[in-house]
Amino acid sequence: xxxxxxxxxxxxxxxxxxxxxxxxxxxxxxxxxxxxxxxxxxxxxxxxxxxxxxxxxxxxxxxxxxxxxxxxxxxxxxxxxxxxxxxxxxxxxxxxxxxxxxxxxxxxxxxxxxxxxxxxxxxxxxxxxxxxxxxxxxxxxxxxxxxxxxxxxxxxxxxxxxxxxxxxxxxxxxxxxxxxxxxxxxxxxxxxxxxxxxxxxxxxxxxxxxxxxxxxxxxxxxxxxxxxxxxxxxxxxxxxxxxxxxxxxxxxxxxxxxxxxxxxxxxxxxxxxxxxxxxxxxxxxxxxxxxxxxxxxxxxxxxxxxxxxxxxxxxxxxxxxxxx
Amino acid sequence: xxxxxxxxxxxxxxxxxxxxxxxxxxxxxxxxxxxxxxxxxxxxxxxxxxxxxxxxxxxxxxxxxxxxxxxxxxxxxxxxxxxxxxxxxxxxxxxxxxxxxxxxxxxxxxxxxxxxxxxxxxxxxxxxxxxxxxxxxxxxxxxxxxxxxxxxxxxxxxxxxxxxxxxxxxxxxxxxxxxxxxxxxxxxxxxxxxxxxxxxxxxxxxxxxxxxxxxxxxxxxxxxxxxxxxxxxxxxxxxxxxxxxxxxxxxxxxxxxxxxxxxxxxxxxxxxxxxxxxxxxxxxxxxxxxxxxxxxxxxxxxxxx
Ligand SMILES: Nc1ncnc2c1ncn2[C@@H]1O[C@H](COP(=O)(O)OP(=O)(O)O)[C@@H](O)[C@H]1O
Ligand SMILES: [Mg+2]
Numbered sequence: 001x002x003x004x005x006x007x008x009x010x011x012x013x014x015x016x017x018x019x020x021x022x023x024x025x026x027x028x029x030x031x032x033x034x035x036x037x038x039x040x041x042x043x044x045x046x047x048x049x050x051x052x053x054x055x056x057x058x059x060x061x062x063x064x065x066x067x068x069x070x071x072x073x074x075x076x077x078x079x080x081x082x083x084x085x086x087x088x089x090x091x092x093x094x095x096x097x098x099x100x101x102x103x104x105x106x107x108x109x110x111x112x113x114x115x116x117x118x119x120x121x122x123x124x125x126x127x128x129x130x131x132x133x134x135x136x137x138x139x140x141x142x143x144x145x146x147x148x149x150x151x152x153x154x155x156x157x158x159x160x161x162x163x164x165x166x167x168x169x170x171x172x173x174x175x176x177x178x179x180x181x182x183x184x185x186x187x188x189x190x191x192x193x194x195x196x197x198x199x200x201x202x203x204x205x206x207x208x209x210x211x212x213x214x215x216x217x218x219x220x221x222x223x224x225x226x227x228x229x230x231x232x233x234x235x236x237x238x239x240x241x242x243x244x245x246x247x248x249x250x251x252x253x254x255x256x257x258x259x260x261x262x263x264x265x266x267x268x269x270x271x272x273x274x275x276x277x278x279x280x281x282x283x284x285x286x287x288x289x290x291x292x293x294x295x296x297x298x299x300x301x302x303x304x305x306x307x308x309x310x311x312x313x314x315x316x317x318x319x320x321x322x323x324x
Numbered sequence: 325x326x327x328x329x330x331x332x333x334x335x336x337x338x339x340x341x342x343x344x345x346x347x348x349x350x351x352x353x354x355x356x357x358x359x360x361x362x363x364x365x366x367x368x369x370x371x372x373x374x375x376x377x378x379x380x381x382x383x384x385x386x387x388x389x390x391x392x393x394x395x396x397x398x399x400x401x402x403x404x405x406x407x408x409x410x411x412x413x414x415x416x417x418x419x420x421x422x423x424x425x426x427x428x429x430x431x432x433x434x435x436x437x438x439x440x441x442x443x444x445x446x447x448x449x450x451x452x453x454x455x456x457x458x459x460x461x462x463x464x465x466x467x468x469x470x471x472x473x474x475x476x477x478x479x480x481x482x483x484x485x486x487x488x489x490x491x492x493x494x495x496x497x498x499x500x501x502x503x504x505x506x507x508x509x510x511x512x513x514x515x516x517x518x519x520x521x522x523x524x525x526x527x528x529x530x531x532x533x534x535x536x537x538x539x540x541x542x543x544x545x546x547x548x549x550x551x552x553x554x555x556x557x558x559x560x561x562x563x564x565x566x567x568x569x570x571x572x573x574x575x576x577x578x579x580x581x582x583x584x585x586x587x588x589x590x591x592x593x594x595x596x597x598x599x600x601x602x603x604x605x606x607x608x609x610x611x612x613x614x615x616x617x618x619x620x621x622x623x624x625x626x627x628x629x
Binding site: 081082083084085092094097100115116147149 | 525526529530531538624
């Protein structure tokens, strides 16, 4: 039973950019799904579209977005506001700016609980103190009275996580939650998310451009490129037998402990993510792909490599031949 | 927070001392006061008498010390025009001007801030442009012209409000509107700019991701952060309104401080002019202080300084 099932999600902007082009995602109870891809490939737009938080001027369509069985693709703004922060919560990349500088940590934590649970001031405060303790913040009483500028980046991200979990949501969307943090703090935050998930059965959609983070955290992985999922599968299958040239490119561009010898060069993928409009046909990666030929300008049909392992490339057998 | 308040108080007092000194020097150095007080037909002997009576023959530092000592006792000298202590005159006139300014400020905030919020919410749409246009027209319209238009239509033609004088509270309405009119566009634009920025911020996105009501997102999370420049400028605008009362009070024949100042300037009643300048400057200092303290209440990050 999936707690979040997104089917054929599409988002277009007024300037003609198609930022998300028919994405489907499936997230089960207690599961972590990694959504990876370079910056600009549409990960944040996807998460905001699921939350119903896209800016005005963005057009969203979907065959369905089911949250714990309820289709929220056509839910009213009023209903969405009830679900956000309660059943589905989100944390962002920038802990420095994501908290309101004008209110105390306690106030910002409490207001979620008061809004969704109708709790009183004191009750919400107790709950906030509990949550701060749960996310590993010492001396919650002191922290509640502090303002965001009095906290470090790592602490603020912990506060954001506590805030997201105030109402015990089914789903947490974490959009690059550790990108802005130091490496050591990064590891602490990731461990915290894992621990919380074990305790509560939280389903996490973990968005990142960092395959290292995904390898550590995710049960399943979807690789996103230019608004599409170009490959998806279990973490094992995807890392063990990457089928799409883009996935391979991403894997080649991260250092693998043990495999990398001093003096070796990491291979970066040349070029950047293209902007795609309605007239575009074929594979979005073809301009940066070493294998591409004229055939890649036609619509690409999805292929399967074992159960649940899908990818969008017509030349992957050649790729596999090359790799061996 | 207490250290912050103390620092601001000390700073405000230092500025006050400078203002006192400058306003003293300005009147003493702007020509021979004894000659203008004695009048055009006075003999040299008369002038000498005046000079001795007012102490103008003594060295400047001594004059300053005497004047400053009197000032601290609330003695601002005597108006030679009214033959009355300046302090008493001001005590009678200041409430009229302060009330007028308060009416103007409250009206300006009540109209300007909601318009600014509405424009920010409607950012880029027809409504936004329409509100902007109203602001532009308001800005371009001179106060005296608006005052005359209102007198003609509201006062004479429809006879809704008195056109001059202060028989009851109604006398404050028209001049208050005229004073507010020039501040509304300023407050509106600032509110709009602040709100547009706040609404695009990460913390407003967080507030929405928490499922908070639209009212809470707008008025709690965004407005508080947009309010700081508005508070600062509203304080300055209030000062301008008090200064601008010179024009408005003479048009509407309200006997406030502005009217008094206008008379005093045109007739060379130096003690009154000096006192009014000093008073206005002091009010400005107080307003700035109040704005600083309000901003520190709004934004905790300022309280450290
Ligand atoms: N408001 C917008 N108007 C037009 N294009 C946008 C807008 N927001 C995002 N985009 C485009 O959508 C694409 C995906 O952006 P985003 O989801 O932020 O990428 P990322 O994967 O780095 O999170 C980018 O090409 C970006 O330029
Ligand atoms: Mg992003």
